[in-house]
Every structure is written in C-alpha cells, then in structure tokens.
Amino acid sequence: MYHFCKNIEAISAYKPGKPVKEVERELGIKNSIKLASNENAWGFSPKSKAAMEEAIRNANIYPDGASFYLRRKISEFHNIPIDNIVVGNGSNEVLAVILRTILREGTNVVSSQHAFPVYKIMTQSCCAKFTAVPAQNYRFDVYSMMKACDENTAIIMIDNPNNPTGTYLPYNQMMDILNFAEKNKILFIADEAYIEYVRAADYKTMMNVFDKYENLVITRTFSKAYGLCGLRLGYGIGNKEIIGLAHKVRDPFNVNIIAQYAGEAALEDQDFVKRVVKNTHDGIDYLYSELKKIGLNYIETQGNFILVEVPGSGKEFFDKLLRYGIIVRPVGEDLHKHIRLTVGTMEQNKKAIDAIKEVIKG
Amino acid sequence: MYHFCKNIEAISAYKPGKPVKEVERELGIKNSIKLASNENAWGFSPKSKAAMEEAIRNANIYPDGASFYLRRKISEFHNIPIDNIVVGNGSNEVLAVILRTILREGTNVVSSQHAFPVYKIMTQSCCAKFTAVPAQNYRFDVYSMMKACDENTAIIMIDNPNNPTGTYLPYNQMMDILNFAEKNKILFIADEAYIEYVRAADYKTMMNVFDKYENLVITRTFSKAYGLCGLRLGYGIGNKEIIGLAHKVRDPFNVNIIAQYAGEAALEDQDFVKRVVKNTHDGIDYLYSELKKIGLNYIETQGNFILVEVPGSGKEFFDKLLRYGIIVRPVGEDLHKHIRLTVGTMEQNKKAIDAIKEVIKG
Numbered sequence: 001m002y003h004f005c006k007n008i009e010a011i012s013a014y015k016p017g018k019p020v021k022e023v024e025r026e027l028g029i030k031n032s033i034k035l036a037s038n039e040n041a042w043g044f045s046p047k048s049k050a051a052m053e054e055a056i057r058n059a060n061i062y063p064d065g066a067s068f069y070l071r072r073k074i075s076e077f078h079n080i081p082i083d084n085i086v087v088g089n090g091s092n093e094v095l096a097v098i099l100r101t102i103l104r105e106g107t108n109v110v111s112s113q114h115a116f117p118v119y120k121i122m123t124q125s126c127c128a129k130f131t132a133v134p135a136q137n138y139r140f141d142v143y144s145m146m147k148a149c150d151e152n153t154a155i156i157m158i159d160n161p162n163n164p165t166g167t168y169l170p171y172n173q174m175m176d177i178l179n180f181a182e183k184n185k186i187l188f189i190a191d192e193a194y195i196e197y198v199r200a201a202d203y204k205t206m207m208n209v210f211d212k213y214e215n216l217v218i219t220r221t222f223s224k225a226y227g228l229c230g231l232r233l234g235y236g237i238g239n240k241e242i243i244g245l246a247h248k249v250r251d252p253f254n255v256n257i258i259a260q261y262a263g264e265a266a267l268e269d270q271d272f273v274k275r276v277v278k279n280t281h282d283g284i285d286y287l288y289s290e291l292k293k294i295g296l297n298y299i300e301t302q303g304n305f306i307l308v309e310v311p312g313s314g315k316e317f318f319d320k321l322l323r324y325g326i327i328v329r330p331v332g333e334d335l336h337k338h339i340r341l342t343v344g345t346m347e348q349n350k351k352a353i354d355a356i357k358e359v360i361k362g
Numbered sequence: 363m364y365h366f367c368k369n370i371e372a373i374s375a376y377k378p379g380k381p382v383k384e385v386e387r388e389l390g391i392k393n394s395i396k397l398a399s400n401e402n403a404w405g406f407s408p409k410s411k412a413a414m415e416e417a418i419r420n421a422n423i424y425p426d427g428a429s430f431y432l433r434r435k436i437s438e439f440h441n442i443p444i445d446n447i448v449v450g451n452g453s454n455e456v457l458a459v460i461l462r463t464i465l466r467e468g469t470n471v472v473s474s475q476h477a478f479p480v481y482k483i484m485t486q487s488c489c490a491k492f493t494a495v496p497a498q499n500y501r502f503d504v505y506s507m508m509k510a511c512d513e514n515t516a517i518i519m520i521d522n523p524n525n526p527t528g529t530y531l532p533y534n535q536m537m538d539i540l541n542f543a544e545k546n547k548i549l550f551i552a553d554e555a556y557i558e559y560v561r562a563a564d565y566k567t568m569m570n571v572f573d574k575y576e577n578l579v580i581t582r583t584f585s586k587a588y589g590l591c592g593l594r595l596g597y598g599i600g601n602k603e604i605i606g607l608a609h610k611v612r613d614p615f616n617v618n619i620i621a622q623y624a625g626e627a628a629l630e631d632q633d634f635v636k637r638v639v640k641n642t643h644d645g646i647d648y649l650y651s652e653l654k655k656i657g658l659n660y661i662e663t664q665g666n667f668i669l670v671e672v673p674g675s676g677k678e679f680f681d682k683l684l685r686y687g688i689i690v691r692p693v694g695e696d697l698h699k700h701i702r703l704t705v706g707t708m709e710q711n712k713k714a715i716d717a718i719k720e721v722i723k724g
Binding site for chain 1: 364365366367370371373375376381384399401402404405406410411414415417418420421422423424425426427430451452454455458462463464466467469480483487489516517547548549577585589590591592593594603607609610611613614615616617618619620621624
C-alpha cells in the first residue's frame, strides 16, 4: 500500500519567475527588461555557442553517462582528481543528489534564514526537517547555526555568497563551522554558485581545503558567470566516497549532451568570464550610486544582483515596476519589504533606475 | 551525524554503453557502427533541429520551470488536461521523482526479472526493496507478480514493451494487474518508452484508462522514436494528486531549454515518427530473416532492438563483433548468452549481419 510522505505533501513548490513572454502577454507590453532571475545579461562565450551547435548534430545520441570529458576538463581547471567530481543537471541536481544519499525521516538539515529557498524544498523532499537559523542583519550567523545542530543533524548547508541577500561569510567563519561539522560528523555543503562575482577581500573558496575534510562538498554552476542557465549544468566536488555515492544515486544520463559540450568550451574561455564580472561590477557600482541618490537602502552584494528595500511592500513595488516594463523579483517571506534586482547591461540598469524613480514619484 | 544509506552503498551503478569515440580510441578503429543503446538511426525531425537552433540563442535564460508550453502541447497531443502532466529530464527523471514521492525504508517495489535495470537502482536510491519476479520465457508474469506483492508493496513497475527483451504484455494482462494494484492501493507505473514501435495486435496503451484509475502513472519519452535522447526529455501522465506531488519533488528547473523547444516541435512532426517506425520495422523484418538463415535464436521484439542468443557468452560475442567495428550491448546478468542489437539503417543492419556471420565462422 502506498502513502505519500506528509512532508512532501506540505512542500510549497518553488515559484520561478515567469517567462518574459508570459508577463508581456498578460500585461500587453513589449520589449520589457527581465532583471528577476540573476541571469547573465552578456549571454555566453562564442566558444560555448559553437560547441552547442556541434552538440545539436548529436542530439539523437545519448550523452556520455559519466560526463567523462567534461569532468576531465573540470579536473584540469581546478587541478583536482576526476574521481572527486560529479556533474549535474544544474548544481541544483548535485545538491539534491547529495541530500538523497544521506537524509531520511528523522534527520535534519541546518541552514539559515534567507538561504536559497530551494534548500528547504530539497530537504522536505527527503522527508527530513529543515532548520532555518535566524540571520543577523541579513547575514548568516554561523555560531547560532552550530548551536542549532543536534544529534540528528546530518547536513549543514550554506550558500556563500548567499542568494537572495548578496551577503557572504568570511573564510574564518566558514572554517569555524566546517571544523565544527567535522567534529560532529555532519556533512558540510558550501554552494559557491556566485563565487566569480565576489569582491570581498576576506572571502575564500572552500576549494582550498577540499581534500582536507571528508565531510565537505562544494558546488559550482555554469548558470551565472558562464551564462548557461538554460542548459542546466553544475558540478560538485568532495571526497571520493561521497562523490561515488552521488554517481550511484544520480540518474544514469543526468546531464544533457548540449550542456556537456557547452560546459567544456565555457571553461576554456575565462576571458569571457572576466568581462562578465567586470561589467557586473561596473553595474553594481552604478546601481549603488543611483540607489543612494534616490535614498533607497540596499544590501552590499557579492553576487550579480542587489537586494533593495523599497517603500510599501516588495510585491507592490514589483507590480508598479512591471507597468514600466521592468521585471524584478519580489522576494517575499521575511524579505517582503525588498525587491531583488539582477544587474543587467548598463542600458538596462539605467532603465531600471529610471523606472524606480518614476514609481517612487508615484 | 550523517550515515549513508546501506541500500545506496550497495547499488551497482548503471553501466551505460561507452561513447563511440572512446571505443574507437581504445581499439584503434574508425567508422564503427554503434547499435548498442537503442538510439534512433534516423536522427530527429528537421522541425526539432530548427527549434534547437532557436533555443541555443536563449541558453543564458532559465528554462520555463513549469515546462508550460511543452506541457500544453502534450496536453493537446493526447487530449488530456495539462494538470495531469509532468515533464522530466528524460522519462528516467519522471520515474525517479514518482518513486521518491512514495518510497521509503521498509516499502518495496514489485517488478520483473529482465525489467529495465535502472528500476532497481532507482528503488535502492530510495532505500526501498526491489523484487524482481521471475519471468516466463522472457515475458513478465503478471500473476506471479501479484502473488509477490505484500502489505509493504508501494509500487508495481512495468515497462511495456520491455527493454532489453523486446517482449510485451497484452492489454488484458495489464488491466488484470492494474485492477489488482488498485484494489490493494498499490501505485502502478506503465513505462511506455517504446510504444511507437509496437506491432502486436493485442497491445494497447494505458492512456486509454489514465483517468479511470487514481493509482496509474504512464511515462513516455522523446528518446526513442523522436530521436532526442541527447536532450533528456520525457513525461509522465497520472492523476492530479500524484502529478502535483511530482511537481513539488522535482528540481525547479528540471528540463533544459533546448529540450523544451525541441520537444514541442517534435510532437508537430508525426510524419517523421511514422517514417522512423516504418524504417525500423523494415529493419526488424530483415534482421529476423537473416538471423533465421544464420540459425540464431532471437526474441520477437516490440521495440527498436532485438535480443539475440549467441554462441558462447554475450560478452565474448560482443568483443568479437567489436573487432569488425560493430558495437552491440552484451546484456549480462540473467541474459549472459545474449546480445541486444539496436535496429539501424539498412546499411548498418547489413554490416551487422555480415559481422555476425564472420564471428560465427570464427
């Protein structure tokens, strides 16, 4: 006899931003600007484009089930052994697969208020409990997170930098909680999706210590600085035992062929990534300066987006911006006074600022 | 404290066929013919190709998280409501997601000997038990499967037609076991990946009764007759409650944008599918006739592949065929005397038959 897991029935599914053409159709507008999903306004490398075109010709062939060539390329890029790498249908799948190797009813995951909302859904999908420890001034509080762990805590999950706040944890705090997790045999997941955009001097990647800790998994994505979110491609790095189990639990052909080809090519064009990051930083600096002039509070960001506190509710402000053809993300929940604004091209940023000014004028 | 699930540690990961270029590199051969993975030798529709080319341009944008347009197209194609449809990263992901909504430690899945081997891995990934009921003359024995169910049986899984045997269950037997499952509150999954190739007169799709049974889920794929296995695209159909839970459990952006575009276009070109099926049937008839002449036993197939009994072991025969540049699948396990031969173009089929003759000559 089958029963659905109560925990699963209780899940509120993640609500992605609407596709632009849906929004335009509903509102009867055109040429709107979507700054809602932290997408890359500069697209992707021409090398990735050529690789995608080649891959299309082979769409009737199964992708390499082990993503061997891409994993070899990642292995060279980070200078780590291939057996420590698993590739997924977005880093989202890598995270979900790692959770599934460990979580079950009765276990729990400790993370933070304001963490990437999908973490909670993933945890509930495994019939486990998700604990969101209160943040301090929008930042994760690693010491309170340690206190929140109990004997059933199987995983601590941190996205660093964090989406949607743009905040980050300095290296020393990450090491403190990683050491705590090691001592208590808790798996520690560091999701570094936005790492390419980081400017904070006291931030460091956990890749520095990946081979020193058996309980550490790091995830990366091609969705942000590489501009390939449409293809779904990310990877996880950790010790061979955990990665080996992830390979068992993942679907046998989990990564599509277009993504595998494009990912290999993307890693070869680091100049493209540098340009994207430079443009993003220029955009952030422009937006900071304009938001200050307007008098709106924002949180300093290490990502490609800015969380801005707006008059009224974020949802109301979002609705008003829509009428000017600017689509942002009303974050909701604990951040209902905020909108999240993705950094676009300078032209898009200027149009967004103009629209924000108009909305505030009322 | 984390523990890995013992059941997961015990999984033997699915071994996909090697990519052609790997095999060629290892053997130092060129222009080999891969008839090992039930891929579509005629590629995909030109409409799908055009759609993929368009999709590439949007690879820096997230795919529609709900696969709305593709689900609407599937809904029109089958004339069923959109809320009864979930799309996945291959039907493989749909199956895995459905299993995850229900299975946990202590539950079990009843299927058959010779069933698609990934079913067992999926079940073990959920820490549940997989029962493979002995087949009769390579065919699933639904009445023994019913007897094998107990109070902890949550799911009965049947691929019909079955890969790798090519056998099928007639409609009356499918209805008998579906009714049994309904009575015992067991979820019934009918995987119809190969349905387009079926010629048996007493076969019918379970789509006929999808809205009559609350415990029925049907899966379909774009990997076979539509020729898009590289993109990873499949879908599941069932009652709104189960499908709604699947939407909660799946990753929020589970289907890549290239697959979504190509799938919509593929459904619009049924003439392409008809040609593929006609060519496949011609190939099957040719192979039957040649295998008879050679004196090799085979199992009549409803798929795009034939299971052939070979002298010695399947693995030995596979190795010998490799030297002639013909790559087939040695099935292994209970079918260690067999090779599975995918139907290719007539030229490929002829080369395969020539190579088989040479190997038998010794």
